[in-house]
Amino acid sequence: MDPLRLVGTWDFRREIHDHHDGAEYTAHGTARFTREGDGRIRWAEHGTLDWASGTTPVSRTLFLVRCPADDERRWRVTFEDGRDFHPWTVGAVEHLCGRDLYQGGVAVPEGPARSWELHWRVTGPEKDYTMHTTYSP
Template sequence: MLPTDLIGEWTLRRTVVDRRAGVTGDVAGTTSLTLVTPDEVRWDEAGVMRLDGRETPVSRTLVVRHGQDDRWTVHFADGRVFHDWAWGASVEHACAPDDYTGVLAGSADRWTVRWEARGPAKDLRLDSVLERRAATAD
């Protein structure tokens, strides 16, 4: 599946398990994938994280770019590379001093993003489920 197959509005549910702190939380919100150019998709997330008895607004913007090598790559908003877009296969992100391993998988109506972050600073599991939001009539 390509990022262009996922253009649209999504309901986001994320489970956060911080094994080091011994707490579990969740994020509820929305994700929007927008075609910027034929070779660029903007990925915006916004929601509320509930963790350890606190609620915190969260958001992030990613950009997925199609390169000259015919591969798609996910970038942070500031342009740094986050990870390859490899649907159904393991992807990695080195975030010193920790390492992230993830998988993007699913269908055009429901997909998941799963990350494990391990190292001296983190021991996390992040499980995101994205379900396509129904189009609304004007």
């Protein structure tokens, strides 16, 4: 899936369930996908995280980076500091973060992108949660 289809501004809603303590979190805000001069796509999110005892502002920046021509995956997601995160592909992806495993996937429908989803199941000694995000125009 060509992430250039996502350039623009999206509203997001993220639901997080912590399996350690049963806590529920909801984040909502805006995600902006912008083309950078070097060919990358900046994925910047700003919003609010809500839970039973309060709220806090949240933000993150990722980049979608075109892979070398000989890589069939074509794009990768990197952290803001350039560290590799995962391939940008519709379907299942994995990322090992220390001893914690992120297993997830991107779901973008064919045709004009009216909404799309990202989900993660994170397990390991430090983390145990599920996260589901829906992006809509």
